[in-house]
Amino acid sequence: MSASALALQSTLPNWAATAPALILALTGLVLLLIDSIHTAREGVSNAVLAGVSAAGSLLAFAVAGWFLVAGTGQPATGGAISLYGDAIVVDGMSLFFTLIFTVVAAMVSVASYDYLEAQTTRGEYYSLVMFAATGMTLMSMANSLATVFVSLELASLPSFALVAFLKTDRGSIEAGLKYFLIGALSSAVFVFGISLVYAATGSLLLAEIASSIGDTQMIGVLGIGVLMLVGGFSYKTASVPFHFWAPEAYEGAPAPISAFLSSASKAAGFAVAFRVFLVAFPLGQLPAGLDWVLVFQILAVVTMTLGNFAAATQENVKRMLAYSSIGHAGYALIGLAALSVGGPNADVLGASMAHLMVYGFMNTGAFLFIAMVERWGVGRTFEDYNGLATRAPMACVAMTVFMFSLAGLPPFGGFLSKYALFYSAIEAGFWWLAAFGAINSTLSLFYYSRVVKAMWIEDPKEGLELDTSPVGLYTAVIFAAVGTLLLLPAFAPVIETAQTVAAALF
Amino acid sequence: MIIEALIAVTFVSALVVFVAPRQHAGELAAVLSLLPVVGSLYMWSQFDATGNALLGGSIAFETQFTWLTLGGLDLNWYVGVDGISLPLVVLTTILTTLAIVSAWTPITSRQSQFYGLMLFMEANLLGVFTALDFFVWFIFWEAVLVPMYFLIGVWGGPRRKYAAIKFFVYTNIASLVMFIGFIALVFGLGDSVSSLGLPEISQALRAGELGGYGALDAATLKLVAFVAMFLGFAVKVPVAPLHTWLPDAHVEAPTPVSVMLAGVLLKMGTYALLRFNFTMMPDVAQALVVPIAVIAVVSVIYGAILALAQQDLKRIVAYSSVSSMGYVILGLVAYTTYGVGGATFQMVAHGLISGLMFMAVGVIYNTTHTRMVGDMSGMADRMPVTSGIFVAGAFGYMGLPLMAGFAAEFFIFQGSFQSTVHDAMPLFTAAAMFGIVIVAGYLLFAMQRTLFGPFRFDGDYEVTEAAFHDVAPLAVLLVLVIALGVAPDIFFEMIQQAVNPILETGGGV
């Protein structure tokens, strides 16, 4: 393996390591061009657009996977590849996260094929998805606060437009507005935080920040800056304290976009948070008063508890999923909260990454199922889901898989990833984090099983008929379900890769 | 690889049935479910293990390969059978087939989903009884709950939603408690184990390699873990006072599901108790012998008394299951060859007999649409074959000689009388034997009122003999019950071989 990897490193120029991002960006541009070539709008085939964007994402997925297997940017082949004056770095972690973004983008593209049938503007939709995915990929590669911010905005701006994409739907507009306002606020907070960090350290490169935090005179400024950075990340990952946009945005947005945001975008937020905090503010070199681990511990516990309790009180399935996605952000935060000097940090971080990977499948699938239900025109509350299984058993099996997997029940991928997460937290000595997580998981079973109960056990309403069986949505949902299932037996490579690449950060 | 093949075939069958047209799903499922039956019988014929799978000795059909490594612990795909698990595997496959056949009449909607779930559950049950790695085991263990939840919730009686949720919540919380207990043990063992393989862990535990973890010292940790796991399994068994989900689940579940629930799912609890608590930590078990024995005896007596007070035939059988499971606990805690072996034997025997009883009740219910004792009498006039088998099954339940129940209870009582783990064991045994009297009482009472006497039926349904495919499973089960009663050595020999290592190193007898 290492031989071919070495060959790869020597035959391709260094910048080729960013190929996944380049492919996604090119796909977006190509989509715009395709959209431009056709004058008459009917000429733009929805299938072509969806196909191109899915193919582009899958190609990026394949390339990222190939790089990951070949060891690009990993210690075995000479370590991380840093480009453009260290502003971008391609290493195992960025490639791992790229896999999540691209596979989610592919599923969302395929699913959108049906969702967009009634829309007149499609080209921009797909290309915005691609651009957002590009931004996320760059987020995972960002090695300087400048690239962090730019890529974060590159991921956010298309998302704003996508959330508000249904121009005549009041819910979508409202969601877009709220998402945008909170997003703009948090990006302002974030960039102010960056400016404070720059003020204290004189650099935006993560490595240089790390080397100069020891002797900065402005600990207070730096501390406030770091706190503001946390704020920015918490927005992107939909965790406390910038979480409150999530229910609105997810509920109002087109459901495939909710899927995209709650899985890929969240993962991207974590990718960038992991790198920024571990590289720029390494544990053990922090001056007193800069203990961000403590902040994340509080945030993790509050986030998972709040998300779960709020989810338990919802009547609207999409909203319930939105809150549960906040809860899952809390679990993933354990990856940052259970770190300690000399602890099994790579295990913790890797487990969190693996959880995000599994989450990418199960959560995307769940939201896409909701997209399908919206397309059926059934309604959004738990009652509206009554008896769906009598009409669409396969889709409901898939949804059941997602729900139980999200709850962390064993026969699905979510169980193993949660187990790995909590186990590594205990291993690191933070048993109370794991305990909070476990209690919350148990609680979550309550509201997840409500969906299952409604679909399977409750009697269908009079005259419940599902007129269509959307091909794209079905494909994507089944794909996600198979992925969620397969991640149980195939969890080994995921967690091992995750922990290996995580180890490179310490 | 035969175990993998068995499980895989069952999974695939489940999928096939799930997408099959519903008119033919039942027949298809029955035919497909014969494959695992054949497989398990083949395994039985080729069975050559002599030891206990957890404590060394040869393990039959063992396969193991690495799945993944987490925090220095290997999680392996590790399966194999020994004398304890093989009878349960056979029981599972046979009972599933019979339950599927018995479902042809009562299940009239969404058949393909029903049979698909039944087969899915069977696959997971096979996994539970064959897994030798904790993780694999736990995944199968939890996976059983999912189909059961649906089976009760979708096809159950009027209060099915309540029953399904109650079942699901009870057993899931129990699993969590148990899981935490076990993981605490693993953390206590620290570096002395390198995988979650059950043999490795049990041997390390029995070798006293448990260390403390956090604020807990080794002894406390062990005690806490034992109690946590005992509670977790006890819900599944169930023992009083953790049994309250069982009557609801049984009453609401359709007959074939009740068969599986009583016949196999309850055995998961006792099987896990035997494997985990009593094999891994015999010292704690023996230290706690009094409370455990008390729980066992209370289960026996309390279950029996509750059964006495019921009007619903199904409830009667359900409570009597609680009672029967009490015997199993008593046998386990006795720590003698006959005690533990008898308990294991009782698992199989009770699986068959309770399956038979539920099916018989179900057949009657299919015809009469009521299960209330007071609603009918003299059924034997109109349904002679069914009634006959019902009576025979009840005798098996009561422990009539030459029936499996007799052999099992005899072994258990013999074992617990011999037991030296505590001076009071004979006393407990005597108290438990009192339960037999009550069982005989309530079964005879119920039969007398429903089956015999002048025919009377308050419902509007035509009461006739049941169809052949309804009665056939009953007959097969009866044959099996009698066969085990006449020749318990079919299983008991291999059970004993597997049980003895537990006692040797544990220092019971």
Add this chain to the structure above:
Amino acid sequence: MVPPQYYLLLSAAMFCIGLFGILTRRNALLLLMSVELMLNAANINLVAFSFVWGNVTGQTFALFTMALAAAEVAIGLGIVLVLYRNFDGVDVTEATTMRW
């Protein structure tokens, strides 16, 4: 030369004014302006400390911030436009089809 603390104070004041605007205003356009104010507060810091530290990183990044701020406003205006069309106004509290 002006001590760097003054720049910090200035930018902090500007940031707080922007934040105050965000928290108190209900007009979507005013909110946009407040956000701009906050972003520009960051720009003050970046440019000032670019001077203090003697490297161009901060200045360059300030340019990026401006560009992104403009892009953000472009998106924001688009959203405000559809907001106006659907809710007949630019009051952000009007949009309450979903529960807060």
Add this chain to the structure above:
Amino acid sequence: MSDWIAIGALGLVGVGIPLGMMAVSALLRPTVPEQGKSATYESGEVPTGTARVQFNIQYYMVALLFLVFDIETVLLFPWTVIYRSALAQGASLTQVLLPMLVFIGILVVGLVWAWRNGAIRWVKSPLANRRKTERQT
């Protein structure tokens, strides 16, 4: 700093002179308020309706487009400034020219897309008309 002081001075003067003119005018001019004078001028017709009318959406479209391209010039100028000296110092064209070509290329793709979608077409496109009729039917 004197550069900016001087610019500030011109700014002051730039405000001061108009203010001064206003002051002079205020002293000179008469004030004869009358209803008819202050009516809004609509070529002699009686004014109808408010003046705060909805105007063509294209104004917004153009404004948004402008925002993108205008900010792009912010990033363009630093490049133009260093372009020649960078070349003189031996930087290769691929380093100096290519990135900007890519940047402009992306912008051009955006422009083409906006163009084809009628963002800069003032007269309502047949497409827009057709869509309107579609919506009504």
Add this chain to the structure above:
Amino acid sequence: MSATVLLQSGGGGGNDPVLLPETIANLLGLSGIVGDIVGGLIGAFLIANIMLAMTAVAGPWAKRKITAAFTDRIAVNRIGPFGLLIIVADAVRLLSKELIVPEGVDRPAWDLGPLIVPFSALLGFAVIPMGSGIQLADPETGVVFAFAASSIASLGLVMCGYASNNKYSLLGGLRAVAQNIAYEIPLIVTAASVIIFTGTLRPSEVVAVQAEPLLTVAGVTIPQWFAFVNPFAFALFMLANLAEIGRNPFDIPEAPTEIVAGYQTEYSSVYFVLIYLGEFIHIFLGGALVALLFLGGPAGPVLPGIVWFIIKIWAFFLFTQWARSAIPRLRIDQLIEVGWKGMLVLSFANLVLTAIIVGVIA
């Protein structure tokens, strides 16, 4: 010119021109910050008055004369020689007219708009080198500053248009903005193509670069004025500049035949004067930018710099007046299409080609 130089504003090299405020301060014997301020104020006043004087000549008098000449008429000729005193007469007349405030105006904006328009145009002159040492300031970012200052005017125009509560005004204001933004990008991008040659944004250096010889024809050295180096860019810039200052054929914001007088419909008295003034200063600012970027600034043979400078900006003024008389007005849709589809693309092509040519030659 590495990027670090950008940092030290006014740090400067050795051949810094002596700026007007400094000269004045030296004359007055002042130094330090007091000298800066006093010199700055006096210089600013001086420059503002030069511009106002030129505007005064151009607006009420020259414009009429030129238009009359194009249409073969006699314009103002009664008051003073050549009717020159009409300037005074008009000034007094307009200033002493009643200020009519129409119904429903948005008063603060209505008052502020006429202030902003001349302010923005005047501010742009702060960095223009006018030759003979007349240059108020010479910052590192002078060229960009001039563009920035001049585009503040559109803010004033839209304020006027919106505040007037008049449909003509509103449309005029909007058109002004639409036009300004449509042509600002070609303008700036074309300017950027000049900056590629100069490698600096400092006005004095831009001028200095253009002083270098381009080629010698028959003993006459032709300087490297960018109008000669890149005539295409020059043409583009002239065109975009016309639109930027709102002159024909791009005068649709006012378009008297369509919307009366656009944003200034409701203004009278001194406010009208201010807007009118602002527009004319804007024309001269546009001329100054053309001179700065393409015509070697104040450079020229024999005559002193300031004279050449005034000649150049008057030439530009004449050009606008010729265009006013000679070329018909565009419609708004034509204007937008020409701007976005024509000028923008051409200006980018110009920039890219310039960059490639410079890159290949260098």
